[in-house]
Amino acid sequence: MTSSTTSEAPTVADIRAAATRLAGVATRTPLLESPLLNERLGGRLLVKAEPLQRTGSFKFRGAYNRIALIPQAARSRGVVAVSSGNHAQGVAAAAALLGAPATVVMPADAPAIKLANTRALGASVVTYDRHLDDRDAIASEFAERTGASFVHPFDDRWVIAGQGTVGLEIAAQAAELGVRPDAVLVCCGGGGLVSGTALALSEAAPGVPVWCVEPEAFDDTRRSLAANTRLSNPAAARSICDALLSPCPGAITFALNRRLLAGGLTVSDDEVLAAMRTAFESLKLVVEPGGAVAIAAALSGKLPISGRTVIAVASGGNVDPDLFRRALES
Amino acid sequence: MTSSTTSEAPTVADIRAAATRLAGVATRTPLLESPLLNERLGGRLLVKAEPLQRTGSFKFRGAYNRIALIPQAARSRGVVAVSSGNHAQGVAAAAALLGAPATVVMPADAPAIKLANTRALGASVVTYDRHLDDRDAIASEFAERTGASFVHPFDDRWVIAGQGTVGLEIAAQAAELGVRPDAVLVCCGGGGLVSGTALALSEAAPGVPVWCVEPEAFDDTRRSLAANTRLSNPAAARSICDALLSPCPGAITFALNRRLLAGGLTVSDDEVLAAMRTAFESLKLVVEPGGAVAIAAALSGKLPISGRTVIAVASGGNVDPDLFRRALES
Numbered sequence: 001m002t003s004s005t006t007s008e009a010p011t012v013a014d015i016r017a018a019a020t021r022l023a024g025v026a027t028r029t030p031l032l033e034s035p036l037l038n039e040r041l042g043g044r045l046l047v048k049a050e051p052l053q054r055t056g057s058f059k060f061r062g063a064y065n066r067i068a069l070i071p072q073a074a075r076s077r078g079v080v081a082v083s084s085g086n087h088a089q090g091v092a093a094a095a096a097l098l099g100a101p102a103t104v105v106m107p108a109d110a111p112a113i114k115l116a117n118t119r120a121l122g123a124s125v126v127t128y129d130r131h132l133d134d135r136d137a138i139a140s141e142f143a144e145r146t147g148a149s150f151v152h153p154f155d156d157r158w159v160i161a162g163q164g165t166v167g168l169e170i171a172a173q174a175a176e177l178g179v180r181p182d183a184v185l186v187c188c189g190g191g192g193l194v195s196g197t198a199l200a201l202s203e204a205a206p207g208v209p210v211w212c213v214e215p216e217a218f219d220d221t222r223r224s225l226a227a228n229t230r231l232s233n234p235a236a237a238r239s240i241c242d243a244l245l246s247p248c249p250g251a252i253t254f255a256l257n258r259r260l261l262a263g264g265l266t267v268s269d270d271e272v273l274a275a276m277r278t279a280f281e282s283l284k285l286v287v288e289p290g291g292a293v294a295i296a297a298a299l300s301g302k303l304p305i306s307g308r309t310v311i312a313v314a315s316g317g318n319v320d321p322d323l324f325r326r327a328l329e330s
Numbered sequence: 331m332t333s334s335t336t337s338e339a340p341t342v343a344d345i346r347a348a349a350t351r352l353a354g355v356a357t358r359t360p361l362l363e364s365p366l367l368n369e370r371l372g373g374r375l376l377v378k379a380e381p382l383q384r385t386g387s388f389k390f391r392g393a394y395n396r397i398a399l400i401p402q403a404a405r406s407r408g409v410v411a412v413s414s415g416n417h418a419q420g421v422a423a424a425a426a427l428l429g430a431p432a433t434v435v436m437p438a439d440a441p442a443i444k445l446a447n448t449r450a451l452g453a454s455v456v457t458y459d460r461h462l463d464d465r466d467a468i469a470s471e472f473a474e475r476t477g478a479s480f481v482h483p484f485d486d487r488w489v490i491a492g493q494g495t496v497g498l499e500i501a502a503q504a505a506e507l508g509v510r511p512d513a514v515l516v517c518c519g520g521g522g523l524v525s526g527t528a529l530a531l532s533e534a535a536p537g538v539p540v541w542c543v544e545p546e547a548f549d550d551t552r553r554s555l556a557a558n559t560r561l562s563n564p565a566a567a568r569s570i571c572d573a574l575l576s577p578c579p580g581a582i583t584f585a586l587n588r589r590l591l592a593g594g595l596t597v598s599d600d601e602v603l604a605a606m607r608t609a610f611e612s613l614k615l616v617v618e619p620g621g622a623v624a625i626a627a628a629l630s631g632k633l634p635i636s637g638r639t640v641i642a643v644a645s646g647g648n649v650d651p652d653l654f655r656r657a658l659e660s
Binding site: 027030032035036039051052054056093113117120121277280281283284285286287317321322324325328329 | 357360362365366369381382384386423443447450451607610611613614615616617647651652654655658659
């Protein structure tokens with residue numbers, strides 16, 4: 001890729017700088033809760049509502065922070081990204097705001113809403129076959145040919161720093177509520193959101209355990225944490241969580257997660273559908289499958305919540321109507 | 331009813347006092363927007379997201395403010411209300427927080443989620459036939475027999491003052507965004523929310539036109555404003571907007587609305603379903619039919635939005651999954 005891809009780990013100072021950069025551009029999303037749901041759970045569940053973020057997921061944070069740091073001359077040659085859809089929209093929206101042409105390599109079977117919105121936000125979309133093509137090679141060839149900067153979906157210092165602003169906000173919002181969380185649950189694909197959030201919390205709310213949550217068939221980070229080395233998912237793995245289908249942990253994200261996380265949890269597709277329905281009923285929030293795994297871990301008792309206060313990050317809400325209707329049937 | 335029902339019009343000072351009473355109990359709901367949707371509309375639509383309010387609708391505001399003002403001795407004899415479901419939940423939640431037993435008279439065909447939540451919040455529910463029984467007589471008899479205080483769903487000084495806190499928040503949030511709205515759209519059943527909101531805005535953002543929005547078949551306030559006298563809806567009128575099926579404007583609410591509103595708009599059930607789907611896709615917000623009429627008025631061009639900034643109040647999100655799935659098919 002290009003020389004502007006940064007391969008060092010971010011610092012908490014990087015996250016604070018990202019928060020300053022994002023002020024007035026990204027949304028400080030609310031922590032939602034339902035007293036009735038809390039009563040049913042016998043504990044307190046606070047949901048960080050990133051579906052209400054610009055572009056409908058947290059990905060805008062990292063993309064904007066990353067593209068804002070590309071020098072103007074390079075920025076005008078454009079940016080290129082690979083994404084199943086949320087990073088695509090984040091890059092498209094950030095690039096448009098920052099005056100960079102954007103090209104995104106997306107799987108042909110990405111949710112229609114993600115493909116349509118990425119185009120509507122002004123990006124050029126190149127599709128590939130999720131199970132046959134090498135998306136990185138497509139993006140790499142494009143970057144070399146055009147001089148565009150590659151914006152990695154997770155394994156990048158400035159992308160992780162941007163996602164980490166979720167952690168700073170969680171710490172501040174918990175303090176405003178007078179709450180000290182017993183645990184924070186964050187979804188995990190490549191690990192950018194959970195590593196950035198855990199890094200921010202390590203300083204802003206030290207001692208609060210942060211868990212990553214993955215789909216059962218894509219539990220690479222959970223297994224990698226247990227084995228203390230990066231392991232991959234089987235190529236045949238499938239899940240409805242289209243946002244979390246990364247093949248293996250990132251190098252930077254895993255180095256952070258190994259140091260910072262309490263461990264990894266997994267949830268089934270059925271538990272994800274049930275969590276989407278609960279978010280609909282109790283929080284009035286639209287959550288996509290990959291965005292619902294952290295809530296699912298709390299609701300299904302994978303992490304005990306009785307008598308405790310747990311914060312779950314709902315990472316996005318870009319879900320097609322047909323799949324959402326299926327969740328409402330569950 | 332009981333002597334504690336208050337029949338004077340509220341003042342802006344009443345609304346400010348309600349805001350103080352509600353601080354830390356009610357949610358300061360966010361103003362949501364979608365840059366992509368704005369681009370499509372050629373204007374700026376800001377949605378006040380009351381589905382994210384405690385109990386899933388604005389009704390908690392007025393109910394809490396009203397019940398908090400019942401003297402302790404009377405409060406222990408309980409409260410009684412009639413409601414299609416959102417006021418029911420607001421009263422149930424507020425009464426529980428304030429230590430008053432609550433009884434709610436609800437139509438037997440109210441959405442299941444509203445019946446279930448009202449009971450879960452600790453209220454006793456008495457059901458009636460929406461087209462045959464006299465719900466006011468049932469509540470009145472109960473109040474006289476038990477000494478419970480009647481909490482009117484809209485035509486009450488302290489209820490209107492509580493709902494008016496929506497207007498104070500809109501003014502403050504618009505100022506925080508550096509925006510002066512060209513219009514504010516608010517749904518209208520009995521008129522409590524729109525009259526309180528308009529009253530608050532008359533002082534907090536003077537000169538901003540406030541419009542009420544009703545279902546086509548329940549346009550009593552629009553017609554009453556035009557005729558300058560209170561008119562009723564035909565008994566045979568039907569709409570999917572279960573929260574907005576009041577027979578005629580309230581006395582207090584209409585006196586305020588006649589003085590304060592720019593006029594009345596109406597929307598069809600199909601426009602409401604389309605607005606629910608747009609809120610799902612673009613805002614990630616679950617909105618019930620009655621809660622979506624103001625958004626529907628903006629989306630359908632009933633109030634021109636091109637080149638303007640319009641604030642629409644989404645008043646609630648308590649909708650059964652089956653009806654929501656129907657909206658996603660539209």
